[in-house]
Amino acid sequence: MNRQVFQQRQRLRLLYSLGDFQLALSAAAFLSECDPDEKYSKVELRRFRCYETAMIMGYTRPFSEAKGEIPRLTLKMAGVKFTDEQQSLHRKFIRLRNKVIAHSDAEMMRVVSKAHSMKFDDRSDFIFFETVFDEGLTFIGHDLIWANELLHIVSGAVYTKLIKEAQRQPADFDLRRDYLDP
Numbered sequence: 001m002n003r004q005v006f007q008q009r010q011r012l013r014l015l016y017s018l019g020d021f022q023l024a025l026s027a028a029a030f031l032s033e034c035d036p037d038e039k040y041s042k043v044e045l046r047r048f049r050c051y052e053t054a055m056i057m058g059y060t061r062p063f064s065e066a067k068g069e070i071p072r073l074t075l076k077m078a079g080v081k082f083t084d085e086q087q088s089l090h091r092k093f094i095r096l097r098n099k100v101i102a103h104s105d106a107e108m109m110r111v112v113s114k115a116h117s118m119k120f121d122d123r124s125d126f127i128f129f130e131t132v133f134d135e136g137l138t139f140i141g142h143d144l145i146w147a148n149e150l151l152h153i154v155s156g157a158v159y160t161k162l163i164k165e166a167q168r169q170p171a172d173f174d175l176r177r178d179y180l181d182p
Helices: 003-031 042-063 084-101 142-168
Strands: 111-119 125-133
Touching: 003 042, 003 142, 042 084, 042 142, 084 142
Parallel strands: none
Antiparallel strands: 111 125
16 A cells, blocks of 8 residues: 555544544533432433443544554554553543443443242242343543543544644545445
């Protein structure tokens, strides 16, 4: 692959990553409405879990392998240098994405199930079960503040890199990709 094609594919990855990071930042903003000291119903907690899931997926999607010509985003490509704490948080995002959010790895499951017997009629029992899933949040309070900071760092670095590139090669940014309109 020649250098020009390689740079074009990287540019596409960086551009598309901005959309993913914007989604993650919006989800983090919605998630910040959750008060760590408030008691919420299961339905309300699930709404916050949806925001958390969107935040994790939006942040990690660019760093995941994709089919096709677009490479996965690397921290070097993004122009980001993390502190040890930020690197640890980045790895936590990736691990949650790979083991909980995008997949259901047994080692990360949090569920309780219990079978109960109930008399159905005079001759038989009816067995039913009750299942409780973890409804808690991983990113809340200070953890969400640090996650939001990480999102801004990476998104800002990608945007800054693209702005600098656009100053040198503005014509490279005249493109349209739309799978709905081939």
